Amino acid sequence: xxxxxxxxxxxxxxxxxxxxxxxxxxxxxxxxxxxxxxxxxxxxxxxxxxxxxxxxxxxxxxxxxxxxxxxxxxxxxxxxxxxxxxxxxxxxxxxxxxxxxxxxxxxxxxxxxxxxxxxxxxxxxxxxxxxxxxxxxxxxxxxxxxxxxxxxxxxxxxxxxxxxxxxxxxxxxxxxxxxxxxxxxxxxxxxxxxxxxxxxxxxxxxxxxxxxxxxxxxxxxxxxxxxxxxxxxxxxxxxxxxxxxxxxxxxxxxxxxxxxxxxxxxxxxxxxxxxxxxxxxxxxxxxxxxxxxxxxxxxxxxxxxxxxxxxxxxxxxxxxxxxxxxxxxxxxxxxxxxxxxxxxxxxxxxxxxxxxxxxxxxxxxxxxxxxxxxxxxxxxxxxxxxxxxxxxxxxxxxxxxxxxxxxxxxxxxxxxxxxxxxxxxxxxxxxxxxxxxxxxxxxxxxxxxxxxxxxxxxxxxxxxxxxxxxxxxxxxxxxxxxxxxxxxxxxxxxxxxxxxxxxxxxxxxxxxxxxxxxxxxxxxxxxxxxxxxxxxxxxxxxxxxxxxxxxxxxxxxxxxxxxxxxxxxxxxxxxxxxxxxxxxxxxxxxxxxxxxxxxxxxxxxxxxxxxxxxxxxxxxxxxxxxxxxxxxxxxxxxxxxxxxxxxxxxxxxxxxxxxxxxxxxxxxxxxxxxxxxxxxxxxxxxxxxxxxxxxxxxxxxxxxxxxxxxxxx
Numbered sequence: 001x002x003x004x005x006x007x008x009x010x011x012x013x014x015x016x017x018x019x020x021x022x023x024x025x026x027x028x029x030x031x032x033x034x035x036x037x038x039x040x041x042x043x044x045x046x047x048x049x050x051x052x053x054x055x056x057x058x059x060x061x062x063x064x065x066x067x068x069x070x071x072x073x074x075x076x077x078x079x080x081x082x083x084x085x086x087x088x089x090x091x092x093x094x095x096x097x098x099x100x101x102x103x104x105x106x107x108x109x110x111x112x113x114x115x116x117x118x119x120x121x122x123x124x125x126x127x128x129x130x131x132x133x134x135x136x137x138x139x140x141x142x143x144x145x146x147x148x149x150x151x152x153x154x155x156x157x158x159x160x161x162x163x164x165x166x167x168x169x170x171x172x173x174x175x176x177x178x179x180x181x182x183x184x185x186x187x188x189x190x191x192x193x194x195x196x197x198x199x200x201x202x203x204x205x206x207x208x209x210x211x212x213x214x215x216x217x218x219x220x221x222x223x224x225x226x227x228x229x230x231x232x233x234x235x236x237x238x239x240x241x242x243x244x245x246x247x248x249x250x251x252x253x254x255x256x257x258x259x260x261x262x263x264x265x266x267x268x269x270x271x272x273x274x275x276x277x278x279x280x281x282x283x284x285x286x287x288x289x290x291x292x293x294x295x296x297x298x299x300x301x302x303x304x305x306x307x308x309x310x311x312x313x314x315x316x317x318x319x320x321x322x323x324x325x326x327x328x329x330x331x332x333x334x335x336x337x338x339x340x341x342x343x344x345x346x347x348x349x350x351x352x353x354x355x356x357x358x359x360x361x362x363x364x365x366x367x368x369x370x371x372x373x374x375x376x377x378x379x380x381x382x383x384x385x386x387x388x389x390x391x392x393x394x395x396x397x398x399x400x401x402x403x404x405x406x407x408x409x410x411x412x413x414x415x416x417x418x419x420x421x422x423x424x425x426x427x428x429x430x431x432x433x434x435x436x437x438x439x440x441x442x443x444x445x446x447x448x449x450x451x452x453x454x455x456x457x458x459x460x461x462x463x464x465x466x467x468x469x470x471x472x473x474x475x476x477x478x479x480x481x482x483x484x485x486x487x488x489x490x491x492x493x494x495x496x497x498x499x500x501x502x503x504x505x506x507x508x509x510x511x512x513x514x515x516x517x518x519x520x521x522x523x524x525x526x527x528x529x530x531x532x533x534x535x536x537x538x539x540x541x542x543x544x545x546x547x548x549x550x551x552x553x554x555x556x557x558x559x560x561x562x563x564x565x566x567x568x569x570x571x572x573x574x575x576x577x578x579x580x581x582x583x584x585x586x587x588x589x590x591x592x593x594x595x596x597x598x599x600x601x602x603x604x605x606x607x608x609x610x611x612x613x614x615x616x617x618x619x620x621x622x623x624x625x626x627x628x629x630x631x632x633x634x635x636x637x638x639x640x641x642x643x644x645x646x647x648x649x650x651x652x653x654x655x656x657x658x659x660x661x662x663x664x665x666x667x668x669x670x671x672x673x674x675x676x677x678x679x680x681x682x683x684x685x686x687x688x689x690x691x692x693x694x695x696x697x698x699x700x701x702x703x704x705x706x707x708x709x710x711x712x713x
Contacts, residue, residue, distance in 0.1 A: 389434050
């Protein structure tokens, strides 16, 4: 079977599961909406579980548990088969056009030429989209299986899995689209699913607010993406990936080194869209609040897939960013600043999921740092490895929360190592991986980012120092989390301690698989100086070579001694961070308290997230939105309505004057003229009565008068 021609089935299968759940799911799980649990169903003490949901092992829930993970598994198998067939093609590119989505529409390009705009509903499978579909479906399947155990006691079970399947559909559309317009359909779709899943416990105000915040902030970034696409269409006349890349690499456009040209503005607008979806400065604020959603949502959407959409889009547009070095530098600087800002906040957070949330923001910053310095394959490599160990860490945190009856504050944990051993050891693997210890996935991708930042022509020493400092912070806050959660003295409440238990197999098996991936997948991209492994373990950059033509650019003249030195330095700072966390939170817990007392102000700033949310509330929510709304309301009330009301009052006043003029001047003149004529005609009216008798009387009187006159005379 030719799976390459059937890649349209990869997103269609999860869509079938979503449609079935969202349209017919009430027949499988028919509890009233009012009985939906307000928070994760892991115990009535913490989460207000209603107790009205079906039994976790009921036939109805079993059917949901079979259909939804099953559709993602089928999608993964189709993806694996298609990628395997793709690897045998000479150019490793296969495109499938289903139908014409937007018909031919003529328009004027920026250069004055006429062009025809049309968009196909088409799919593109190449090494980049191949990596993405394997991540989305592979990690997505494991998270679906994990959700069977984690969400077992929650009402709205079918609705949750329907949303998950719908998300997988849109994410696959995003990464398989062959043009920016269709990519944007998936882009908006995952934003919608993010809103639905973050606000899954919609009766809980904080969850509903977090969902709205994510939706609004992402729409702000999407405006930049739309402007970038429109500018691309105006300049290039197409939004199809293969055509855009061919035009940009044809030599028609020169590298914009002198300043910001139209291509730089285009790239910057699209990057602004990426800052929203991938949580970078200034639009990263939605992701930490998104932890209000169920933990599987945090793992799937906010660690492994959706938040990497911006990274994927910029990597897909590498031909554009190669021609815009000024915009690339902005990408690198924003990524570096985001990485260290988020890492500094994670140092002092006490909510186990919020630590991981800021860690995700920081690691995404690492990816954009790599993109900015031109190391596109390295950014995708870190995206790939990060999907394993960060999904693992989030799911482990969910297992801890499950064991703790819903408790998320690490200050109320400790000593859990032997009570939930599978969760402990798998989270240990994830923490070692993200810390950058050699042999695990995070080491290979993170070390490659630091090396590329140091030696790349687009990199700099300053960016390298920021990346190295972030690596040290990452090791420290992750092992602060490990020590506060699993080691040292127990701070668990006695009532909770009696109920601590390991998670069911549906949760621990995905943890074990992801832990194995966190160990092994990094070996696909070992450092080039490891010459003994070059042929066997250098597959990732070679795989992406057709997409990023310059994947190995700049490595030929590397000095091995320099790279070894920098590698050892990164390992040393990671080890120092781990050791320091162990000292502070297990051996000498009084030290953090003394540091807190001495640097109370700095701690307060970090704990309150540099007051970025408060600043945004002041400037945008209360200032621009509420204040601007009040100002616009006042303008509308006083100026617009005032003008309308004033015009009405003036019209009424002029009407009254007109009525007075008409009544007293015009009509008065007419009446006076009539009265004057009547007065003048009054004598005549006394004579001209119209009566024959009067006329006869007047004749007789006249005759008598004449006779009298002559007689008297």
